[in-house]
Amino acid sequence: MKNRYEFGMEMLKKVDGHAGEAVVAPLGDLGKILVETFGDIYGREGLSLREREIATIAMLTVMGRETQLKVHIVAGSNVGLTRQEMEELIIHTVLYGGFPTAINGMNLLNSMTLPGEVK
Structure with missing residues (x-):
């Protein structure tokens, strides 16, 4: 089972390609929180x-x-x-x-x- 960060990065890559990585990389811990939250929201069912x-x-x-x-x-x-x-x-x-x-x-x-x- 993937952790929240790995799942978030997977979702981010589906949406942003590699551009998302460039956005979050310089943010340190804030970037980690962003990726995890992105995965939590974008990974939900109900909307494509x-x-x-x-x-x-x-x-x-x-x-x-x-x-x-x-x-x-x-x-x-x-x-x-x-x-x-x-x-x-x-x-x-x-x-x-x-x-x-x-x-x-x-x-x-x-x-x-x-x-x-x-x-």
């Missing part, structure tokens, strides 16, 4: 990884957390979200977060090359 990334992208957009949003836009692409779906998702956040946060989210998405895209 795709659905979890939809929720995460929406929340990070509304909260204006652009650094983390960038990571989760890539993660969304990794779990099957298309650029068009993410654009619609960000447009949807206008109702709850307002235009400034949606504009920032859309500008961030538009500045990125997603896995598999060529710009």
Whole structure:
């Protein structure tokens, strides 16, 4: 049986590939806690990884957390979200977060090359 950290890293790699490791590596004990908690939440039944990334992208957009949003836009692409779906998702956040946060989210998405895209 895997411990919480190993399971968390397994889930993180499914969502973020190796990018997640780079995010948590410099965080020391905080990174360990993050990985364990990520596994606890993302490993639950009831929502697919795709659905979890939809929720995460929406929340990070509304909260204006652009650094983390960038990571989760890539993660969304990794779990099957298309650029068009993410654009619609960000447009949807206008109702709850307002235009400034949606504009920032859309500008961030538009500045990125997603896995598999060529710009």
